[in-house]
Amino acid sequence: MKIDGKRNIWKDYQKEIAADRYFYVRSCVRQNFFPGSEKTFLRIMKDELHKDVFENAAHTTCSGIGYHSDVVPFETAMTMVARQFSIMTESGYENFTTSCITSFGLYSEILETWHHFPEVEERIRQHLLKATGRTFNKPANLSHASDVIFKFRKEIAANGKYKLINKNTGKPLRIVEHIGCHYSRMFPGKGIGGAEYPYVLVGMIEEWGGEVIDYPERRHCCGFGFRQYLVQANRGYSIASTKKKFDSMAPYKPDFILTNCPGCPMFLDRWQYALSEMEGITYGENGHGIPVLTYEELAGIILGYDPWDIGLQVHQVPVEPLLDKIGIPYDTPRKFLTMDGKMMGQPNAPSNLKFYQHE
Amino acid sequence: MINFGYKIMRDESIDLDRNDMRIAEYLKLHEPSIKLCIGCGSCTATCSTGHFTDFNIRQVHTFIRRGEIKRVKKEIQRCMFCGKCQLVCPRGVNLRNVILTINRAIEQIG
Amino acid sequence: MNDKVIVIGGGVAGMTAAGALADLGMEVLLLEKDTRTGGHVKNWDRLFPSRRPGREVMDFVGKSMGSDVEQRCNVIVNSIIRSDDGFSVQLENSEPVTAKSLVIATGYELFDAHKKEEYGYGIYDNVITSAELENIFMEGKKLTTHDGKTPARIAIIHCVGSRDEKVGNLYCSKVCCVTGVKQAIEIREMLPGCEVTSFYMDLRMYDRNFEELYYEAQQKWGVNFIRGRLSECAENPDHSLVLKTEDTLTGRPLKLTVDMVVLLVGFVPGAETRRIAQMVGLQSGADGFLLSADEHILDNSTTVPGVFLAGAVKGPACIVNTIADARATALQVKTFLSSQNAV
């Protein structure tokens, strides 16, 4: 592998990312499964980078999961997106940053559609006006929240307490990066690094001291496939896709997986559990899984945030082995406590996948 | 082991790294004209069985050459040996003997 | 000014045109930007379909120029000025040269395989181009992987940079199909134990003895042909390559691991051709290659009086067609100058 070859491609896919004053919209999957990640993103943006990130309570889902599972028509999804733009406009912002990759892909697709078919944009403006009385400006800058963290990766490294180095061996951690399909597959120019060798996560890993693993099924989808997970009968396909990826990456013995899409970390995490229960397979060392992190969680780790404050306790594949490798202290007794420090019971341990509980 | 209500699906792609190519090799050795196939589909177009069923002779012998024997083991028994395919083949592939050879290979190799 | 013609470009087209013009009694100046003439063919070991050495053709074309053609290598054309009685060509670091007629024979470039990102050229160690393979043959080296091992499986990938809107080239490059078949045979000749698999969409065996070569590759050399365009290439820990394609004849996705991949890179219009064309005001087609005055009946002349075209400036062409074309161009030049003189 010649890394310079990739660097030449990365040069061709630079992308303009706004420097401040972001209008932030949330992700349905993130809020449900890894809420700590969105909290950590805002904490980093405000406390470390002193940026203006604004959220308006009136924004809703973009309806993307409904759209990609085909119950929500394109016309509706476009108008829902137009409404988000309208809320951005009324809030006085023009840099739109989304937490979700499905949304980011949908926003990109819609803006592109409007560019090529201005009559569609006009029709959607009429729909929105009629339904809600709203008008809107299109964003001056559209980014995914991972683009923003990428942009400030050096500042985060400068403020950082930890590096992606194995403290026992002194060697860089070996990391698999997984990019959400809708980040740049349809429009390679909209993603940092393009569609074939996206750089958005690689850039963070390089900057924070880790080493990136490229493996044959790197580009393969995590298996979500919308309806392919939403309906139980289809999940055999979803889990088979994930298994394909794990079988392909396992020989490289990755220390963890880094993701930028809200859905992927959930599936890469949960399907490891399901595979351990269905077939007794575990992909890490000694019955451990391979920890899966969001980029917000990783940035939080680098900055020395408490693992349980950034939400690492809601991973089914425990992250403790990774924290140990980096040398991050954690307080196991606090792992499953409430905000006020009260007990609320603990999750059961899976049968085959190692899990960490307190006494 | 927990039953989650579904099974992990099997990869249905053709994996030339893992497939057993013995029958394909046997075929190439004993009826070398098969190597000349250009995938034109003349055989399928004229196939007697294919006219009444969804049997696709071109696809079947292509699967064999890819080592996908399980997929077409039953399928191949549907050939009626009318020999029309051989008459129309632009590359002179002896398709009748291709099928006979595959059957022999299946008997010998499994 | 006597009947002087400047031929720009010293590949097979330019050399042939120059030789033919000299035979017809013209005074010919051949300009070549490279250090020596011979174009792409001088780097090609053996030629399809007969696999004769490329050198034989180069020798013939070289000799055909005789001593009457003035050759100047290492020259860069800076500008071309048109006047009533011909053209003045300004050269870098040199006095201008003048002529009554110009033949543009600046040829083509090979597609830059880096642009086909998903194939990993320049990233994965064992992905090479057809031109690099030819170079290995030319230098008489043994074909090995990047780390010096004898490859057990090689894949040849057709249509790299051709028939591909994604890289901006909708057209077919014509000669890659037969080149791929030729190279497959040559690999089998050199490494009998090495399996060779070609991934193609169509095998466009359009010319004499091409289909026969394909037949030979299948029958005698056991080359595998799978109908499906390569979708992506990825590297294994041992630097072998996983290829993903559809076997379109069975309708199933197909995976194959190989030790080396050879990309059959197509023709693209040359930057130098575009530059020179602009100087004289010639138009390009949608494919970027130069337009002649009429694609059927005036394919050697252009809309600019006195400017003629030869060879692959007009699109992908094989050697036999290029030689015939260049000779036809010479005749057209002669006809043009005769009519000028008559006036």
Added chain:
Amino acid sequence: MGKLYDKLAEDVRFIEGLKACLNCGTCTAICPAAEFYNYQPRQIVDILQTRNDEEIEALMKSETIWYCGECMSCVTRCPRGNAPGLLITVLRSVSQELGFFVESEKGRQQLAIKRTVGEWILKYGYCLYPSEILPQMHPEQGPIWEWEHENMDEVMHRLGANYKKTGPGILRKIPQEDLDEVQRIFDETGATERYRKIEEFSRIKAGEMGINLEPGLDNDYIRHIYTANEKDHTKDA
């Protein structure tokens, strides 16, 4: 050119997605669904470009169009600028509009999606909502999700959410006036009508199949479409 084809071609995604296929197979080669299902995106494009209404209708009634996961990997690779994944979205839209979706096992699942994600959007303003993601319907979410589900208010509070509360934040209660806007957008742009059709065609189909369908998720038809894999989806129908 047929009427069905014309109908499909009214959609801008169809115009963007169907140029001219040369049957090279780069899409099928890397399609995650093609690996596991009897599915080839190439075949979808090839059938559509025949403009043959009979074949297109059969396609819209088939299992085939429901296998795609809309990952759009095919779009990245097509050398002719086709987008099989986009064409699938159009085929699925029209299949639901015309009631063809109930003719296939996979198509019938649309009712289960409508009654979950589809209704949650209107009820909560989110595509997913934690109290609705029941561990028994999502056993692979594991013990961690069971624990979260049992302690949702506390867990969400611990993780910094603004669960069920007003103001901005994670899983906040979206104000009713905003949910009303979403409802009006759905009414105005065809989503409400699509929901109605999914319900109506499913009701008729459930009757034909003799399976009890009632509102909500706790009924035999929903259980059936949510779990049934009676066909071999790896082989031709």
